[in-house]
Each structure stands twice: as C-alpha cells, then as structure tokens.
Amino acid sequence: MFSAINVIVKGKVQGVGFRPFVYALSKKHQLNGTVQNNIDRVNIILEGEKQQITKMLKELELSPPKLAKINEIHIYETQPVYYKDFSIIQSEINTEASVTSITLDAAICKECLEEMRDPLNRRFQYPFINCTQCGPRYTIINRLPYDRPNTTMSAFSMCTACQVEYNNPLNRRHHAQPICCAECGPTLTLLNKKGELLAENHTAVLKTIELIQHGEIIAIKGLGGYHLACDAYQEKAVNRLRLRKQRPQQPFAIMVKSLEIAKSLCHITVDEEKIITSSAMPIAVLHKKTDCALPEIIAPDLTTLGIMLPYTPLHHLLFEGNDVECLIMTSANPSGFPIQYKDTDLTNLQEICDYKLTHNREIVHPIDDSVVQLDERKLLFYRRARGFAPEVFTTNSTVSNIVALGGNQKNTFAIGKQNQIILSPYIGDLKNEEMNQYFEEQLKQYSKWYEVDIKNVAVDKHPSYSTTIFAKNYNCNIIQIQHHHAHHVSCIEDNHLDEPCLGIILDGTGYGDDGHIWGFEFLYGDANFYQRLGHLKYTPLPGGEKAVKEPWRNAVGMILSYWPNEGRKWLAKLFPEKLFEINIIEQMIAKQINTPMAGTCGRLFDSISAILGICMTSTYEGEPAIKLADKMNHEQVENSSTTYPYQIIPTIHNQLELDFSPMIYQIIQEKLLQKPLNPIIQKFHRTIVSSCVDMTLKIINNNPHLSRTLVLSGGTFQNNYLRKEIQRQLEHKEFNVYTHKNIPCHDGGLAFGQMIIAAKAISK
Numbered sequence: 001m002f003s004a005i006n007v008i009v010k011g012k013v014q015g016v017g018f019r020p021f022v023y024a025l026s027k028k029h030q031l032n033g034t035v036q037n038n039i040d041r042v043n044i045i046l047e048g049e050k051q052q053i054t055k056m057l058k059e060l061e062l063s064p065p066k067l068a069k070i071n072e073i074h075i076y077e078t079q080p081v082y083y084k085d086f087s088i089i090q091s092e093i094n095t096e097a098s099v100t101s102i103t104l105d106a107a108i109c110k111e112c113l114e115e116m117r118d119p120l121n122r123r124f125q126y127p128f129i130n131c132t133q134c135g136p137r138y139t140i141i142n143r144l145p146y147d148r149p150n151t152t153m154s155a156f157s158m159c160t161a162c163q164v165e166y167n168n169p170l171n172r173r174h175h176a177q178p179i180c181c182a183e184c185g186p187t188l189t190l191l192n193k194k195g196e197l198l199a200e201n202h203t204a205v206l207k208t209i210e211l212i213q214h215g216e217i218i219a220i221k222g223l224g225g226y227h228l229a230c231d232a233y234q235e236k237a238v239n240r241l242r243l244r245k246q247r248p249q250q251p252f253a254i255m256v257k258s259l260e261i262a263k264s265l266c267h268i269t270v271d272e273e274k275i276i277t278s279s280a281m282p283i284a285v286l287h288k289k290t291d292c293a294l295p296e297i298i299a300p301d302l303t304t305l306g307i308m309l310p311y312t313p314l315h316h317l318l319f320e321g322n323d324v325e326c327l328i329m330t331s332a333n334p335s336g337f338p339i340q341y342k343d344t345d346l347t348n349l350q351e352i353c354d355y356k357l358t359h360n361r362e363i364v365h366p367i368d369d370s371v372v373q374l375d376e377r378k379l380l381f382y383r384r385a386r387g388f389a390p391e392v393f394t395t396n397s398t399v400s401n402i403v404a405l406g407g408n409q410k411n412t413f414a415i416g417k418q419n420q421i422i423l424s425p426y427i428g429d430l431k432n433e434e435m436n437q438y439f440e441e442q443l444k445q446y447s448k449w450y451e452v453d454i455k456n457v458a459v460d461k462h463p464s465y466s467t468t469i470f471a472k473n474y475n476c477n478i479i480q481i482q483h484h485h486a487h488h489v490s491c492i493e494d495n496h497l498d499e500p501c502l503g504i505i506l507d508g509t510g511y512g513d514d515g516h517i518w519g520f521e522f523l524y525g526d527a528n529f530y531q532r533l534g535h536l537k538y539t540p541l542p543g544g545e546k547a548v549k550e551p552w553r554n555a556v557g558m559i560l561s562y563w564p565n566e567g568r569k570w571l572a573k574l575f576p577e578k579l580f581e582i583n584i585i586e587q588m589i590a591k592q593i594n595t596p597m598a599g600t601c602g603r604l605f606d607s608i609s610a611i612l613g614i615c616m617t618s619t620y621e622g623e624p625a626i627k628l629a630d631k632m633n634h635e636q637v638e639n640s641s642t643t644y645p646y647q648i649i650p651t652i653h654n655q656l657e658l659d660f661s662p663m664i665y666q667i668i669q670e671k672l673l674q675k676p677l678n679p680i681i682q683k684f685h686r687t688i689v690s691s692c693v694d695m696t697l698k699i700i701n702n703n704p705h706l707s708r709t710l711v712l713s714g715g716t717f718q719n720n721y722l723r724k725e726i727q728r729q730l731e732h733k734e735f736n737v738y739t740h741k742n743i744p745c746h747d748g749g750l751a752f753g754q755m756i757i758a759a760k761a762i763s764k
Contacts, residue, residue, distance in 0.1 A: 004080035011071035015103030017132025026086035107311035159184035219353035224367035225341035226332035250620035251299035280387025282370035338438035341366035389425035405467035406751035414751035458758035462511035483510030490753030507714035508602030519600025534656035536599035551606035715746035
C-alpha cells in the first residue's frame with residue numbers, strides 16, 4: 001500500500017550526520033522523498049510502501065547516530081508528490097521556530113582515530129581530522145543553522161577530495177561541516193615566547209613532545225581555548241606551573257594516554273569508564289589508588305584525581321610514539337581570569353608558558369572542560385561545560401524575553417525563548433573586571449544568536465553582586481530573586497515537580513531577606529512563593545569576604561560569639577600564631593565593624609576545618625570544606641549512629657533555629673586533647689545529617705498540612721556523604737526526596753531557578 005508522510009524530528013539532530021543517516025535508511029527501505037534541516041528540526045518527506053515506511057521510522061527512532069538525541073518525532077499524512085528519488089535539500093531558516101538544540105563539540109571517534117594512525121590514509125597524522133560523529137561544533141559556530149558558511153571553517157576552501165566526501169550522502173563525512181585535510185584545512189605552528197616560528201604541522205607536534213619531556217610548559221590551543229600542559233610526573237615542572245599560574249593548592253586536571261593508564265592510577269567503575277570514554281570525555285573526579293605514582297602536588301591533601309582522556313586528534317598525537325603517559329592539562333589563564341582562546345591572547349600567556357602550540361582555526365565560543373563525578377550511578381556536575389553545554393531545557397513555563405544572570409560564583413546565565421531555557425556553559429567567578437567583561441561578551445553573543453528581545457532580567461538579591469549591578473544596564477523590568485529560593489526552584493524544575501514542596505538548601509553564601517547571610521535553610525514553596533521555616537543560628541563573620549578566604553577568622557567569630565571569656569583561652573591554643581589578629585577581631589565583633597551575621601553551612605564547614613587544623617587559608621573556592629570532606633575517604637566510614645549534641649530552638653518569627661554550639665564545644669575539646677581527626681570528622685558529618693532530619697521532622701510536626709516531598713540543593717550537596725545520607729534517612733521517614741539530575745546543585749544552577757521564578761512573577 002502506497003503512503004506519503006511528513007516526519008518532523010526535534011532534538012540534537014544537526015551536525016550529527018542525521019541527514020545522511022536518513023538518506024541511507026531511505027535507500028535501505030526503498031523509499032523516496034526529501035530530508036531538510038530547519039533551525040530547530042529535521043523535516044523528512046517519505047513516499048513508498050507503508051510497511052517499509054513503518055520499518056524505517058522504527059529504525060530511525062531506535063538507532064539514531066550516536067551524537068543525536070531525539071526529543072520529539074511528529075508524523076503527519078501528506079499528499080504524495082511522487083518523488084523519483086530521495087534527496088538531501090538545502091537548509092531552511094525559520095526565525096519563528098523554537099530553539100534548536102545546538103550540537104556540542106565531540107571527542108574524536110574510533111573511525112577517525114584509526115584513519116589518523118594509518119600511514120596509507122590521506123589524513124595520516126592530521127591533527128584536525130573529523131567526521132559527522134566527532135570534532136568541533138559549538139566552538140566554531142557563528143550563527144545558526146549549523147552549516148559550513150556559518151562556521152569559522154568557512155575560511156578554509158575544501159579541496160577536491162574533501163568536496164567529493166562532503167557531497168556523497170553515503171560517506172561518513174557527508175555534510176560534516178568542519179571537514180578538511182592537510183591539503184585544505186587548518187595548520188599547526190609552534191612558537192617561542194617571542195612569537196617566533198619554530199616548527200609547523202607534525203614537526204611542531206614532535207618538537208612539542210620533546211619540549212615537554214625536557215620539563216617545559218606549553219600553551220596548547222584546543223577545541224575551546226588554550227591549555228597549559230607539562231609532564232605530570234615531573235614535579236619541578238608542576239611546581240613551576242603552580243607558581244606561574246598563581247594556583248598554590250587547587251588540584252590540576254591530568255590527561256592520560258589511555259584508559260589502561262587511568263586504571264593504573266585510579267579506581268574506575270564500569271559507569272565511570274562509560275562517562276570518561278563517552279563523546280563528551282569530561283574530566284572525571286576519581287579515587288586514587290594507594291600506590292598512585294603521580295606527585296602529591298597535583299592534588300594536594302586530596303584522595304581524588306581529575307582525569308580525562310585525549311579528546312582531540314592533536315591530544316592523541318602528543319602521546320603517539322613516545323613514553324609520555326600523563327600530562328597536566330589545565331586552562332591557560334592566571335587563576336580567577338577568563339579562559340584564553342583568541343590568537344591575540346597569546347601575549348597574555350608569555351609569563352606562564354615557555355612555548356605555544358597553536359593553530360589557525362578560530363574559536364568563536366570559548367568553553368572549559370566539563371568536570372563531573374559519578375556517585376554510584378548518579379552523575380554529578382561540578383562544571384557543566386564542554387560536551388554538555390549549552391543545553392536547551394523545555395519547561396511548562398513561558399520564559400520568552402527573560403534573561404537570568406545567575407550569581408557571582410560558578411556563574412552561568414540563562415536565556416528564555418517560548419517555553420525553552422538555554423543554559424550557558426560555565427563562565428566562572430565574577431570577581432574582577434576581566435571576568436565581568438567576559439560574562440558580558442558571552443551574554444551579548446547569546447542574546448544576538450537566539451534573537452532574544454530582552455524585556456525582563458532576573459538577578460540575585462545581593463546588592464553587590466556584579467550581575468545585580470550589570471542588570472541596571474538594561475532598560476527593562478528587573479526581578480530580584482532570593483539566592484536560596486533560586487536553588488530550591490532549580491531542583492524542583494530539574495525534577496519536573498509541579499507542587500510546592502520542602503527544600504533543604506545547604507550552601508556557602510546567599511543574601512537573606514533580613515540582610516544577613518543565609519546558607520543553611522529549610523524552605524517551603526515553589527516558583528510562586530517561599531516560606532523560611534528554619535535556619536542555622538547566626539554568628540559573626542569578621543571581615544566578611546576576608547573571613548571566607550581565611551577560615552580561621554570564621555572560627556574565631558563563632559567561638560567568641562558563643563563563649564566570650566573561655567573562648568579566648570581555646571583560641572590561644574588553637575591559633576597561637578594569630579593572637580594579635582584575634583584581639584582585633586574581638587574589637588570588630590564588639591563594635592560590629594565589618595562583621596556581618598551569617599548562618600551558612602559553608603561557613604560552618606570552614607570553621608570546623610580551621611579548628612581541626614585542616615585548612616587555615618582558602619586558596620580556592622570551597623577548599624576547607626573539600627579537604628574536610630575528603631578526609632572521609634582516607635578510612636572506612638564508621639558504622640555508628642553517634643552524633644554531637646545540638647539544639648533546635650523555636651524563634652519569635654515562628655521558625656526553628658539550629659544551634660550547633662554544643663557540637664562545636666565538644667569538637668574544640670577533642671582537638672585540644674589531640675584526639676584522632678577521622679572519628680571527629682565522621683561524627684561531625686553524622687551530626688549535620690541528623691540535624692537536617694530532625695529539623696525536617698519538627699517542621700512537619702508543626703505544619704502537618706505540608707507536602708512530604710522534599711528537594712536538596714545548594715553547593716554543600718556536592719558532599720556525597722551528606723546528600724546520600726540525608727536522602728536515605730528522610731526516605732526512611734516516608735519523605736519523597738529529590739536531588740539534582742541535569743543542573744548543578746551549586747551556583748551554576750542558580751540562573752535555571754531564577755528563570756522559572758521570574759516567569760511566574762511576570763505571569764502574575
């Protein structure tokens with residue numbers, strides 16, 4: 001029976017070889033018609049035997065190209081045109097269409113890698129080999145749709161051989177937009193500090209390997225920007241890199257030659273292996289083996305390593321035919337500054353690197369490496385970037401003409417169009433003019449790219465955030481959103497919940513409605529409203545931001561506020577070298593000079609970390625808490641239910657206040673008695689879990705009408721033990737507990753929650 005249908009496929013279906021895939025299927029099933037890209041879909045016309053059409057559609061749905069992600073398939077009967085053949089026709093641009101899911105940069109595929117290693121192949125040792133299943137995508141797009149003239153590859157005219165492959169619907173490189181070869185594509189150059197040419201193409205690769213083996217630091221231009229690379233086994237080189245990059249303690253990521261090398265360094269589960277070998281090839285945080293031979297300086301005082309595999313052809317070439325096994329591969333910028341990605345950025349790298357291995361394929365959209373961790377089978381995002389972002393999320397809310405600017409730390413922003421949210425890749429911490437400018441440039445590009453008419457801007461309530469100040473540049477409606485409400489709603493939306501629910505938000509810093517610093521919150525609500533039902537008792541934070549960078553100050557503030565007299569004696573023993581500063585801090589607290597009041601989980605972890613002597617000065621964001629939590633990995637966690645004491649006190653505002661002073665007192669005494677640290681740390685973690693469960697039960701007892709659905713959000717929930725134990729114990733108490741799935745629990749997810757809250761506010 002003859003039939004004619006129109007098939008519309010939405011999702012990640014551009015730049016993934018979807019049209020040639022459809023073409024090949026049509027030939028297999030003897031069908032005629034057309035396939036065409038639109039800005040947000042692939043449009044297919046099929047004519048032929050109905051039974052064959054059904055078979056083809058089933059195969060299309062069940063076995064799409066590996067980079068494709070089909071979100072929707074719509075099938076409509078249509079009048080037959082009686083096509084004589086099946087053809088791929090030119091892309092159509094429809095500016096009224098919904099947002100397209102942008103094809104993300106993908107790691108080199110197995111087929112391209114084999115060709116690159118084949119001396120008889122014309123792309124032998126070519127560092128820019130790619131096909132429809134791998135290579136640059138997002139980083140080279142100037143505008144949509146994703147066609148070669150709209151990418152930076154338009155600067156390279158295809159040679160005859162590449163053109164033949166590009167035009168052949170049955171070839172793996174049919175309409176692979178970055179297609180190229182040594183004859184017609186980008187070239188490599190190795191430069192010294194003065195910018196003088198030392199070598200080109202494969203000779204440049206060989207010379208780079210030689211320099212790395214001699215302990216040099218090389219700036220290497222990759223997919224989304226420059227990396228700094230050196231031999232991870234050469235401790236002197238790693239030390240020099242730390243000094244030059246001004247990164248004394250923050251762990252470095254390493255790129256290893258193969259999966260086998262990774263397994264020799266770290267414990268790797270089946271699921272971890274799947275994620276580090278996927279097309280995204282992120283940095284995965286893995287647990288080190290006790291006999292790991294890498295220098296401790298790579299990840300000081302931590303039992304984990306951030307490991308990734310080579311994901312570009314150039315990376316593989318750097319490991320070919322030599323004994324280099326592990327490279328430090330860190331973003332090429334001074335700490336706290338934007339990723340370097342422009343050719344003009346080379347001058348900024350002169351003080352950090354010894355040589356530069358660069359190429360002439362322009363990067364339009366810089367992007368960092370993603371950082372993930374698998375906790376059992378759950379994927380956790382520390383940095384949502386290359387291979388995962390930008391991402392388009394569909395929502396039930398109307399978000400058109402809204403921009404959500406996120407927060408100041410781990411910034412991402414979000415743009416709304418119709419019922420879709422475009423969440424940007426990781427930007428970074430907006431703590432200097434350079435980062436602010438980088439943020440503004442990326443936001444401007446996205447607004448232009450998606451043709452968004454910005455009428456509403458959602459920002460954090462903190463009056464001093466760069467994003468709050470930047471929002472004033474827009475002559476439009478500015479919607480201020482409380483920090484932890486945004487966290488709460490980001491997790492609600494991430495799990496597609498549609499009713500008000502409880503939220504435990506454990507976080508570092510957030511500006512509260514009362515002007516104090518919040519961060520240990522028990523909320524109830526949804527995108528329309530929230531109630532604060534409980535929180536941590538406030539203590540002074542002497543010096544404000546200075547106390548965040550020097551956690552011992554935070555500990556001094558807490559101890560003096562709870563025990564003004566005997567606290568001084570304890571402090572003299574805990575921090576004997578800080579007596580002069582302690583006297584000043586005491587006066588600051590008494591006179592309330594630059595001493596905001598804070599009740600945050602992050603600052604509590606900071607204080608305990610300092611009291612126990614684990615981290616006195618924070619050289620990177622979250623260091624005290626990260627090192628404190630990492631101590632849980634050194635030994636088997638005790639199978640114990642013992643906790644430190646704490647108090648839950650009703651307040652005049654009909655809220656519950658959590659007071660940890662009894663716990664802090666006992667921890668101080670145990671530290672002064674030189675008790676072992678691990679039992680203290682484990683008992684501290686159990687106490688946080690116990691207090692959260694008790695607070696939740698008391699809130700429900702006081703408000704029995706509230707839903708027993710609960711979400712967990714905030715940066716502290718990067719702590720796997722806390723997240724799992726709080727979830728486990730509350731589920732045992734018959735709560736429905738949800739954690740983040742696709743959105744980071746930390747401030748990288750704020751913009752997502754801000755967007756939904758703003759949409760509800762506007763709809764009112």
